[in-house]
Amino acid sequence: MASDRIFGLVTLITAVAYLAAATQIQTNFFSGEYLPKLFPMLIGGVAAICSLVMIFKPDPEPEWPASQSWLNMGLAVVVLAIYAVLLKPLGFILPTAIAAGILSYQISPRAKPAMMAGIGLSLGLYVLFKFALGLGNIVAYRIPTPAKLWEAIAILIPFVGP
Amino acid sequence: MDILANLALGFSVALSPYTLMLAISGCFLGTIIGALPGLGPSNGVAILIPITFTLGLDATSALVLMTSVYYGAMYGGRISSILLNIPGDEPALMTTLDGYPMAKQGRAGDALVLSGVASFVGALLATFGLMLLAPTLARVAFLFGPAEYFALYLLAFCTLGGMASNNQAKSAIAACIGLGIAMIGVDSSSGLPRLTGGNLHLYDGIDFLVAIVGLFAIAEVFFFIESHGKGSSIGVKLDKVRIPWADIWSTKWTMLRSSGVGFIAGILPGAGASLGSFLAYMTEKSVAGKDGGFGTGVPKGIAAPEAGNNAAAGGALVPMLTLGVPGSGTTAVLLALLMTLNITPGPTLFTDRPEVVWGLIASLLIANVVLLLMNVPMVKIFVKVLMVPAWILLPGVTMISFVGIFSLSGSYFDLLLMIGFGVMGYILRKLDIPTVPVILGILLGGNMEDALRRAMTLSDGDPTYLFSSPIAIGLWVAAIAGFVAPMFLRNILRKPQAITD
Numbered sequence: 001m002a003s004d005r006i007f008g009l010v011t012l013i014t015a016v017a018y019l020a021a022a023t024q025i026q027t028n029f030f031s032g033e034y035l036p037k038l039f040p041m042l043i044g045g046v047a048a049i050c051s052l053v054m055i056f057k058p059d060p061e062p063e064w065p066a067s068q069s070w071l072n073m074g075l076a077v078v079v080l081a082i083y084a085v086l087l088k089p090l091g092f093i094l095p096t097a098i099a100a101g102i103l104s105y106q107i108s109p110r111a112k113p114a115m116m117a118g119i120g121l122s123l124g125l126y127v128l129f130k131f132a133l134g135l136g137n138i139v140a141y142r143i144p145t146p147a148k149l150w151e152a153i154a155i156l157i158p159f160v161g162p
Numbered sequence: 163m164d165i166l167a168n169l170a171l172g173f174s175v176a177l178s179p180y181t182l183m184l185a186i187s188g189c190f191l192g193t194i195i196g197a198l199p200g201l202g203p204s205n206g207v208a209i210l211i212p213i214t215f216t217l218g219l220d221a222t223s224a225l226v227l228m229t230s231v232y233y234g235a236m237y238g239g240r241i242s243s244i245l246l247n248i249p250g251d252e253p254a255l256m257t258t259l260d261g262y263p264m265a266k267q268g269r270a271g272d273a274l275v276l277s278g279v280a281s282f283v284g285a286l287l288a289t290f291g292l293m294l295l296a297p298t299l300a301r302v303a304f305l306f307g308p309a310e311y312f313a314l315y316l317l318a319f320c321t322l323g324g325m326a327s328n329n330q331a332k333s334a335i336a337a338c339i340g341l342g343i344a345m346i347g348v349d350s351s352s353g354l355p356r357l358t359g360g361n362l363h364l365y366d367g368i369d370f371l372v373a374i375v376g377l378f379a380i381a382e383v384f385f386f387i388e389s390h391g392k393g394s395s396i397g398v399k400l401d402k403v404r405i406p407w408a409d410i411w412s413t414k415w416t417m418l419r420s421s422g423v424g425f426i427a428g429i430l431p432g433a434g435a436s437l438g439s440f441l442a443y444m445t446e447k448s449v450a451g452k453d454g455g456f457g458t459g460v461p462k463g464i465a466a467p468e469a470g471n472n473a474a475a476g477g478a479l480v481p482m483l484t485l486g487v488p489g490s491g492t493t494a495v496l497l498a499l500l501m502t503l504n505i506t507p508g509p510t511l512f513t514d515r516p517e518v519v520w521g522l523i524a525s526l527l528i529a530n531v532v533l534l535l536m537n538v539p540m541v542k543i544f545v546k547v548l549m550v551p552a553w554i555l556l557p558g559v560t561m562i563s564f565v566g567i568f569s570l571s572g573s574y575f576d577l578l579l580m581i582g583f584g585v586m587g588y589i590l591r592k593l594d595i596p597t598v599p600v601i602l603g604i605l606l607g608g609n610m611e612d613a614l615r616r617a618m619t620l621s622d623g624d625p626t627y628l629f630s631s632p633i634a635i636g637l638w639v640a641a642i643a644g645f646v647a648p649m650f651l652r653n654i655l656r657k658p659q660a661i662t663d
Contacts, residue, residue, distance in 0.1 A: 007593055011335055018342055018357070026354040035618060036352055039611040040345045047338035053331035062592050065388045073384050073588075077581060080380075080560070084577035087568055100557035106387045108553035117554045125561055135216055135569060155574060 001058045008054030015051055019044035072106050079103070085152045089144040092129075097122035165293055172520030176528055181226050184219075185525050188227045189532045192234020197242055197547045198555060202254070203235035203492040204598075205378035209559065211371055211499050212566035221503045222521045228499050229522060230529040232492060233285060236475050237533050240277045240468055241544055245270060253471045253490075256439040260456065260463025267459055271403035271541075276461055277468040278537040279410050280417050282530060284469035287421040288428065288476025289526045292483075295429070296512070296519075299484040303509035306485070308616035309628045313637035315610040318431040318487045321644035322599055330649060332595040340603015341610070343368050350608075351615070363575040370498050370604045372567055372576050376583025377590075377597045379563045384588040386556045403541055406461075413465040416446050424470030428477020430644075431487040438477070442470025476526070483507050483519060486609065491598040494605055501605070 022040035027033055065073075083099040101118025105111065129135040144152075175181065195206035207228060214224050239254040244261035257277060264273040306314070323333030347367025349356045358364040423445050424438035446466035447456045456463045478493040486507040488494040500507055505518060512519055537544070567580050590597055621627030629635055 003593060007589075007595075011339075015338075021357050021359075025349075025356050026352070028352050028354065032351075032619075034623075035615050036349050036354075036356060038618065039614055040342070040357065043338050043341045043345070047335060047342065050331040050335045050338065054335065057331070059329055059332075059594060062594065064592065069388045072387050076384065076387055077585060080581045080584075081578060083564065084581065085574045087564065087577065088572070088574060092565070096561050100561055103383065103387075103557040103560060104553040107390060107556055108551070109390075114553065117557060121554065121558050121561060125558070125565070129565060133213065133217060135213075135565070152574070 001061050003061055003064070004058030005055050008051045008058070012048055012051035012055065015044050015047035019048070076103060076106055081156055082153070085155050086149075089142065089148045089152045091142040093122050093126055096125065164297070168297075168516060168520045169293070169524060171516060172522075172524030175222055175517050175521035176226060176524035181223060181521075181525065182528065184223055184227045185230045185528050186532055188230030189234040189237075189529050189536060192231035192236075193238035193241075193533070193537065193544055194234075194547050195231065196235035196238020196240075197544045198238075198550065201379075201382075201555075201559065202239060203232055204495050205375075205382065205559075206235050207232055207492060207495045207499070208371070208374040208378050209563050209566055211495070211502060212375075212570050213562075214499075215502055216566075216569045221505055222518055224499070224503055225505075225518065225522050226525040228496065229526060230532075232496060233472075233475070233526065233529045234533060235492075236285070236472055237278065237281050237537055238544065240281065241274065241541070242548060244273045244277065244464075245545065245548060253436045253439040253467075253474070255436075256443045256467035256471070257464065259443070259467070260459050263457070263459030264461075264464060265459075269459070272406040272409060272461075273459075273464055274541050274545075275403060275405055275538055276409050276413070277464050278534060278541070280413070280420075280465040280468035281472045281537075282534040283417045284421045284424055284472035285476055285530050285533075286527070287418075288425045288473040289523065289530065291425045291473075292476050292479055292526075293523055296480050296484050299480060300509040300512040303484050305633065306509075307631070308613040308620065309630060309634045310637060311613040312610060312617055312628060313634045313641065314431065314485060314487055315606055315613065317637050317641040317644065318481075318602065318606070319599060320641040321430055322602060323596075323645060328594060330645060332593070333599050336590065336595050336597065336599035337603045340373075340600040340605075341607040342603075343373065343600075344604045344607020345611070350612075363573070368579065368604065369570060369576065370601070371502070371570060372580050373583050373604050374495060374498060374601055375563045375567055376580040377587035377600060379559055380580060380584025381587030381591065381597075383556050383560050384584065385591075386552050403538075405538065409461040413461050416449075416462045416465045417469045419449070420446060420466040420469035421473040424473030425477040427470070428474030428490070429480050431481040431485070436490070438474025439467040439471035442473075443467045479526075483511060483522075484509060487606070488602065491601065494598065494601050497605055498601075 019041060022037050022044055025037050025040065027036050079099055079102050083095050086095045097118045099118075100121045101114050104117040105114035108114070176185070191210075192203075192206065195201050196203060210228065210231060214227060217224075219227065239249070240257050240261065243249050243254045243257040244265050247258050247262040249255040249258055261273050261277065264270070319334075319337045323330060323337060344367070346357050346364055348354065348365055355365055420442035423442045427438035427441050430437070443456075443463070443466050446462055447454060450456060450460075450462060454460065454462065474490070475492070478488065478490045479496075482488045482493045482497055484507070486497070488497045497507065505511065505515065563580070564577060567576050570576060587597055590600070617627055621630075629638060
């Protein structure tokens with residue numbers, strides 16, 4: 001019940017914001033005055049109506065995981081985000097080994113197999129991508145300068161990164 | 163005898179040793195992907211698209227490879243349905259209803275072979291149907307103007323929404339999310355950015371591959387973290403595999419009927435394979451009557467959904483190729499592949515690029531035969547794949563997704579966006595909001611808006627133009643019926659629930 005209502009409220013606010021943004025879409029002579037706005041406004045309108053339906057006619061509550069699982073999933077998101085920004089400056093092997101190891105540990109919490117899975121996946125996929133698929137330029141490993149490393153991490157910190 | 167000449171052209175493309183090699187490796191890879199718990203046709207094909215793209219294959223080769231993976235995954239999906247009671251994707255749910263009970267009776271081998279043969283029959287008949295029907299529909303599609311196309315896209319969203327969810331509002335929201343995302347980026351007619359919030363990374367729009375991989379593959383990781391990979395071990399022993407001739411012979415009419423039902427369901431834009439396997443199973447259940455024993459592990463209960471499912475997969479290619487409107491989640495992913503390869507599906511595809519279309523059809527036929535040969539004697543090898551534990555599989559899938567998306571643009575932004583889509587996919591699925599309409603919205607949003615704009619330009623802004631031709635009116639009526647009817651039929655056509663131990 002409550003989940004559907006909250007989600008409906010979030011989509012309703014998003015839809016209204018979307019509608020507001022759609023009215024502000026810049027137009028020029030080539031596009032005509034209202035054509036670039038028409039379809040986004042239709043979408044926003046339909047979404048707003050459906051959000052109201054969700055708020056007033058919610059489905060039964062889904063089975064949400066325990067707070068421990070939420071923590072784990074939040075951690076997974078953080079790990080993946082750090083992995084995403086470090087993939088370029090640090091190359092493939094080291095970040096992959098660490099990220100895959102952590103994910104593996106989260107799915108099945110046993111330290112040794114998780115470590116082995118991380119290292120094995122990293123090296124195995126490196127060989128697969130570099131030699132079998134010819135993606136060597138993407139999975140090459142690099143040794144970054146501290147400045148580059150900071151630059152990459154800064155992307156994830158609000159108001160500091162670009 | 164147009165078809166034979168075209169088919170000869172197709173086979174001349176598809177039978178070169180190189181393409182044949184691609185087809186066979188695609189089938190093998192696809193079956194493994196389909197068999198792995200947590201990976202189905204949609205996310206399997208989605209992860210492979212960026213990688214195929216980077217490999218630099220030409221359009222025909224890439225298409226042959228990916229369609230064999232697609233068909234292979236449809237075959238492979240039944241393995242985890244039958245042995246683990248875990249459907250790889252939505253349409254495979256029906257196979258678990260009788261497949262798992264039969265496997266528990268110690269007839270796992272029979273169930274696997276029987277479902278393999280049923281898949282073959284369904285897919286083969288559907289490919290013939292595709293050959294006969296698609297060129298005709300392509301000619302009809304020339305009559306479609308912008309008003310008709312707009313109504314057609316609407317029909318796809320409505321029927322998909324009607325079938326995919328238990329709550330119409332939720333599927334409509336999903337479609338709106340997708341369409342809304344598709345609007346982001348530089349507007350094609352004015353050249354000015356729309357709804358980007360000033361973020362330069364968004365000027366190109368959001369790549370649909372990022373959304374697909376995020377929603378399908380990354381979201382899966384969160385589900386496995388939540389469940390700690392439980393329920394992915396084999397509970398059923400597989401003994402000697404023999405061919406159950408008697409069962410195959412006794413289900414011949416079931417297979418034929420289900421193929422027909424599945425194919426027709428597949429053609430409906432947006433309805434797709436789930437509807438195909440569902441209707442096939444329900445039809446056979448009512449034909450067999452109360453004494454049929456459906457749900458207890460009868461051969462007909464396995465043959466019907468598998469034939470229906472695979473026939474629908476073939477049928478879904480008809481609207482995808484002729485109109486550019488996919489009929490299911492996986493065909494939406496295939497449409498993404500075509501768009502990545504710069505092939506525009508639609509009526510002109512059949513006249514402009516016959517070698518692509520008929521090469522595809524020929525490779526479907528080849529893939530089918532290869533899959534049957536591969537799946538009956540080698541089924542034990544694929545069963546071994548199920549032993550791969552989730553704590554190796556899921557991190558591996560994640561890392562492959564990252565490399566694939568990273569290879570598209572080499573930017574961290576797409577990767578972060580993909581994680582965001584993963585989180586969104588998790589929440590949407592938890593709330594029982596279908597994710598396929600989101601994908602379809604992102605894929606078709608641009609075209610749908612284009613159709614609306616052209617209609618408005620042609621009619622000088624008169625909305626009644628959208629209902630001005632008989633075809634358009636028919637499509638609108640079908641769209642509204644497809645959206646509204648499931649609300650009333652829900653109590654009658656209740657989906658059978660999966661069996662729990």
